[in-house]
Every structure is written in structure tokens, then in C-alpha cells.
Amino acid sequence: MQPDSRSPIGVFDSGIGGLTVVRALMERLPFEHIVYFGDTARVPYGVKSVETIAHYTTQIAEFLLEKQVKLLIIACNTMAAVAAGMVRDLSPVPVLDVIDAGALAAVQASGTRRIGIIGTPTTINSNAYALAIHRLDPEVRLVSQACALFVPLVEEGWLDHPVTRLAAQEYLRPVLSENIDTLVLGCTHYPLLKPLLQEVAGAEIRLIDSAQAMAERAARLLREQGLANPDTRPPRYEFFVTDVPLRFQTIGERFLGRSLTHVHVVKW
Amino acid sequence: MQPDSRSPIGVFDSGIGGLTVVRALMERLPFEHIVYFGDTARVPYGVKSVETIAHYTTQIAEFLLEKQVKLLIIACNTMAAVAAGMVRDLSPVPVLDVIDAGALAAVQASGTRRIGIIGTPTTINSNAYALAIHRLDPEVRLVSQACALFVPLVEEGWLDHPVTRLAAQEYLRPVLSENIDTLVLGCTHYPLLKPLLQEVAGAEIRLIDSAQAMAERAARLLREQGLANPDTRPPRYEFFVTDVPLRFQTIGERFLGRSLTHVHVVKW
Incomplete structure (x- = not known):
């Protein structure tokens, strides 16, 4: 059965980092309803076993499918690396994940086919970006770097701070020395560091x-599959979380770039 | 029934930070057997509800009591803040916690009764150090500061790094401006930053x-209650964890200051 084009897009993450994806969707697809699920009680997923991550991911995907979403977006690198195939198997609607979207954009952007990838230690260790990029173009030369401090720096709000600049210089030095022309920000927290990272990397790096x-990938999919919402009224945004942790509102609004309302707590 | 003085000391934490307590115990009480429990699958506790923390804490305390420990040490600030009373209620053996131990040492050390406290956002928000210190001396003036980045900096191994120095200067500035003479490192990760923090704080700050x-508190309790191990053979050390996360061995050995063997994984 064809999903209803007036249904919402379902976006999910292990925490609130995926709100950067919601923000990009709001800007690129302003007529689309969005339902977000952040598993804030069980974050971080990075340290959990594959079985546990698979179990939680299924639970969340089924929750969103019950909300009649027309598209599922995995906005969490760990879930994308570990459980994207499983979500695709169980979902009757299309599924997109951040790793595939980032890999595709990087391959399209790079002229020299020398690409750098930064992410959390878990994402980098999973090698998922390398797999996704090499499926698209086996000739790409990759250099990856885990940047464990970027998530806490973003959550501390030190987006344009000397400490963050110094950390970025330290992390990017080995990556930049490989003459890359494109750098993938392989973590949903990193868009908030984009101005600083662009400065440190230099203007010539994409x-x-x-x-x-x-957001681009989702827009194309909705257009190609005739799933774009034909209505042009202001859409509904709903946010489900499993806990309201410390500094949730502050950090959430920083990620979303606007005030965060319609938040519901789901107790599992 | 009096516990057996030849039994081990049980130490527990939500993760591996409590290994700094084990290290201090090994050095101060070199004849004592130690059993450590780190709930590495469910760390961090800071973002969980009080009920959940209480439930997990009980489960761990009971696990160690089954190992016939003679003393229970809560080496986790979050568990100490939330569930120390509950552990004392259920335990037939003495219970010590890091917050009480740190508060007592601070009150004894301070001449001016102006004390600074640094810790994770969860610990600082709980106000547990302030409660413990004011129970000992209501005239103490306190200034506290959450240092969200110190745990990730320690786990990244940047113990004497320009980024860490800059972050410490930023965090300590408001604390040092209050003319404290004593600064409590209110997190089990922070002992690894002690040389750097001493430099930033200045030699006159204790x-x-x-x-x-x-370790001092435990030594006194064992002596006073006749529980010190009379044997002088090399003791047994055992480590139980609920998961073996990324970089566990590296980080664990950095905390423990020696190689980490006899590690068992408990699946809950």
C-alpha cells in the first residue's frame, strides 16, 4: 500500500542529536509534518552490544510506524551502522539513514576523491562511512578520525570557544595533511561546529x-515517489523522548535552532 | 554477625571511574582483597531517573554482598548522591561513599572555611557535596562548578594537554575568584587531572x-572496627563489569595505574 503523502516523516535518534536533522528538514521541506523520537533514557547507544541496539532500534521504528509515518529517517550514526538493514526489512515505508546520505553527498562533492571523515569513536570504529562510500566509488581514498570531545563540547555550548578551536586543530591535523578536498561531519552533533570547523579546515575544503x-536526500525521495505533502499549511511537529535529562530544553533548542514544544515523554 | 577481616572490600561504580578509588586503596591498604563492580553496560547513571538508579544500585550492592565483602564502598558520585541511604539500609556490613569521604577531608583541610567543589553537572546539580559538608560544618562557604568536559578529556587521555589546560582555566576562573583555600575534586575521573589542576589552581590551593x-577513610574504619586483614600476602583483585566497551582496557589501565587483569563480564 502506498503511504499517504499527508502523513508525517518519522525521524529517530538515540538522543537529541538528531534534532539537527529535524532542523534541516524543517528548512528544506517546510510543509512536511515531522514526528521525532529520541531515546534519551538509554543514550548513548555507542557502548551497547549489537543485540541491544538492534532491539531498541526495532522498538523505536515500530513506535513511529504506528504513527503512520510515510518515511523513516535514521538520524543516529550508531543505529545506522548497526541496524539500518533490519529497519529496512521490517518497514513498509521507505527508510533513509544519515550514513548513506552523508556518503552520497561526499562522493558527489569530491573532485579529487580524497575524503576525510570525522565522527564519534563508535562511528569511526564501525567503518560504516568507509563501507558506504566505497559501495558508491571504490576509488575514493579515505582518512578518518575519531573526535571524542566534539559531542561534549557541543553539549557544553562551546560552539565558538578557544578550547573547541584548539581541539579541532588537534583532531583535524592528521586529516588535513592527507590533502582531502571534502570532509564528512559524520555525527549529528557536528553541524553546530560547522563555522568553526570550516575556519580550522580552511575555505577550500568542502x-x-x-x-x-x-534533507536533500529526503526531498528527492519524496519527489520521486510522489510522497511530498500537497498541503501548504504550517505543519505539525511532535517530539517523543524516553526521559527528560539534565539541560534537555537548552541543548535541544540549540540543536533545533528554535523553541522546542510539543514534547511527550514515553515511559518504556 | 561481625564480617570476616580476611574478606574482600567491595567497590562499585556506574562505570570504570571508580578504579581510581581501587588504585588509592591498593596503595593505602596493600594487604586487602578487593572486588570491583563497574556497570559499564548502563553507564552513565547521571541521566537516569532516581528510581532506576536506586534499582541498579541495589542490584550491584546485593551482588557484592553475595561475594561476602566486609565493607562496601560507593565509588560513584551519582549513586552516592541518590542511593547511599538505601545501600546503608540493606547492607549488613559498613558502607562508605565518596561524597562523605571527600566532604570530611575538605572540612578537615580548609583553614579559611572557603571550599570549592568541581564535579559533573549531575553531581553539582544534586547539591550532595554541599549537604554533606554543611552537615559537618554549617559555617563553610561553598562555591561549586560543573565541569562537563573533564570526563571526556580524561577518557581521551588528554591529561596534560593544552586543550585540557584551557578548559580548566575557563572552569576554575569563577571558583578561584572566591578566595577558596580548598578544592574538592568531586568526580572519580578527576584524580587523573590532579597535576594539571594543581598548576591551574596554584600551589596554595589544597x-x-x-x-x-x-582510602584514608576506609583505612580508619578497618582499623577502628578490627576489620583490617591480618594476612600480609599479596591480595586478590577481581573486576566485574556488565559490558566491555570501546577502549575499556586502555582507559581502565590509565585509571588503575597498572595492568587490568581478572576481568569478568556479568550479563544482566
């Missing part, structure tokens, strides 16, 4: 913001 | 390392 890449 | 404070 930064791939996986939130924006995902 | 740093209270809660791992060392705990």
Missing part, C-alpha cells in the same frame, strides 16, 4: 553536513 | 582527591 545531506 | 580521601 564540509558535508550530514543533516543537510539527509 | 586539592581534595576523593579517591585518596576514601
Whole structure:
């Protein structure tokens, strides 16, 4: 059965980082309803076993499918790396994930086919971006770097701070020395560091913001499959979380770039 | 029934930070057997509800009591803040916690009764150090500061790094401007930053390392209650964790200051 074009897009993440994807969707697709699910009680997923991540991911995907979403977006690198295939198997609607979206955008952007990838230690260790990029173009030369401090720096709000600049210089030094022309921001927190990272990397390096890449990818899919919402009224946004952690509102609004309302807590 | 003085000390934490307490115990009480429990699958506790933390804490305390420990040490600030009373209620053996140990050491060390406290946002928000210190001396003037980046900086291994120095200067500035003479390192990760923090704070500030404070407190309790191990053979050390996360061995050995063997994984 064809999904209803007036249904919402379902976006999910292990926490609130995926709100950067929601923000990019709001800007690229302003007529689309969005339902967001952030598993804030069980974040971070990075340290959990594959079985546990698969179990949680299924639970969340089924929750959103019950909300009659027309498209599922996995806005969490860990879930995308570990459980994207499983979500595709169970979902009757199309599924997109941040790793595929970022990989595609990077391959399209790079002229020299020398691409850098930064992400959390879990994402980098999974090698998922390398797999996704090499499926698209096996000739790409990759250099990857785990940047464990970027998530806490973003959550601390030090987006344009000397500490963050110094950390970025340290992390990017080995990546930039490989003459890349494109750098994938392989974590949903990193779009908030984009201005600083662009400065540190230099203007000649093309930064791939996986939130924006995902919004582009989603727009194309909706258009191609005739699923774009024909209505042009202001859409509904709903946010489901499993806990309201410390500094949730502050950090959430920083990610979303606007005030965060219609938040519901789901107790599992 | 009096516990057996030849039994081990049980130490527990939500993760591996409590290994700094184990290290201090090994050095202060070199004849004592130690059993450590780190709930590495469910870390961090800071973002979980009080009910959940209480439930997990009980489960861990009971696990260690089944190992016939003679003393329980809560080496996790979050568990100490939320569930120390509950552990005392259920335990037939003495219970010590890092917050009480650090508070006592700080009150004894301070001449001017102006004390600074640094910790994670969860610990600082709980106000548990202020409660514990004011129970000992209501005249103490306190200034506290959450230092969200110190845990990730320690886990990244940047113990003497320009980024860490700059972050410490930023965090400590408001604390040092209050003319404190004593600074409590209110997190089990912070002892690894002690040399750097001493430099930033200046030599005249007394740093209270809660791992060392705990080792002193435990030594006194064992002596007073006749529970010190009379044997002088090399003791047994055992480590139980609920998961073996990324970089566990590297980070664990950095905390423990020696190689980490006899690690068992408990699946809950």
C-alpha cells in the first residue's frame, strides 16, 4: 500500500542529536509534518552490544510506524551502522539513514576523491562511512578520525570557544595533511561546529553536513515517489523522548535552532 | 554477625571511574582483597531517573554482598548522591561513599572555611557535596562548578594537554575568584587531572582527591572496627563489569595505574 503523502516523516535518534536533522528538514521541506523520537533514557547507544541496539532500534521504528509515518529517517550514526538493514526489512515505508546520505553527498562533492571523515569513536570504529562510500566509488581514498570531545563540547555550548578551536586543530591535523578536498561531519552533533570547523579546515575544503545531506536526500525521495505533502499549511511537529535529562530544553533548542514544544515523554 | 577481616572490600561504580578509588586503596591498604563492580553496560547513571538508579544500585550492592565483602564502598558520585541511604539500609556490613569521604577531608583541610567543589553537572546539580559538608560544618562557604568536559578529556587521555589546560582555566576562573583555600575534586575521573589542576589552581590551593580521601577513610574504619586483614600476602583483585566497551582496557589501565587483569563480564 502506498503511504499517504499527508502523513508525517518519522525521524529517530538515540538522543537529541538528531534534532539537527529535524532542523534541516524543517528548512528544506517546510510543509512536511515531522514526528521525532529520541531515546534519551538509554543514550548513548555507542557502548551497547549489537543485540541491544538492534532491539531498541526495532522498538523505536515500530513506535513511529504506528504513527503512520510515510518515511523513516535514521538520524543516529550508531543505529545506522548497526541496524539500518533490519529497519529496512521490517518497514513498509521507505527508510533513509544519515550514513548513506552523508556518503552520497561526499562522493558527489569530491573532485579529487580524497575524503576525510570525522565522527564519534563508535562511528569511526564501525567503518560504516568507509563501507558506504566505497559501495558508491571504490576509488575514493579515505582518512578518518575519531573526535571524542566534539559531542561534549557541543553539549557544553562551546560552539565558538578557544578550547573547541584548539581541539579541532588537534583532531583535524592528521586529516588535513592527507590533502582531502571534502570532509564528512559524520555525527549529528557536528553541524553546530560547522563555522568553526570550516575556519580550522580552511575555505577550500568542502564540509558535508550530514543533516543537510539527509534533507536533500529526503526531498528527492519524496519527489520521486510522489510522497511530498500537497498541503501548504504550517505543519505539525511532535517530539517523543524516553526521559527528560539534565539541560534537555537548552541543548535541544540549540540543536533545533528554535523553541522546542510539543514534547511527550514515553515511559518504556 | 561481625564480617570476616580476611574478606574482600567491595567497590562499585556506574562505570570504570571508580578504579581510581581501587588504585588509592591498593596503595593505602596493600594487604586487602578487593572486588570491583563497574556497570559499564548502563553507564552513565547521571541521566537516569532516581528510581532506576536506586534499582541498579541495589542490584550491584546485593551482588557484592553475595561475594561476602566486609565493607562496601560507593565509588560513584551519582549513586552516592541518590542511593547511599538505601545501600546503608540493606547492607549488613559498613558502607562508605565518596561524597562523605571527600566532604570530611575538605572540612578537615580548609583553614579559611572557603571550599570549592568541581564535579559533573549531575553531581553539582544534586547539591550532595554541599549537604554533606554543611552537615559537618554549617559555617563553610561553598562555591561549586560543573565541569562537563573533564570526563571526556580524561577518557581521551588528554591529561596534560593544552586543550585540557584551557578548559580548566575557563572552569576554575569563577571558583578561584572566591578566595577558596580548598578544592574538592568531586568526580572519580578527576584524580587523573590532579597535576594539571594543581598548576591551574596554584600551589596554595589544597586539592581534595576523593579517591585518596576514601582510602584514608576506609583505612580508619578497618582499623577502628578490627576489620583490617591480618594476612600480609599479596591480595586478590577481581573486576566485574556488565559490558566491555570501546577502549575499556586502555582507559581502565590509565585509571588503575597498572595492568587490568581478572576481568569478568556479568550479563544482566
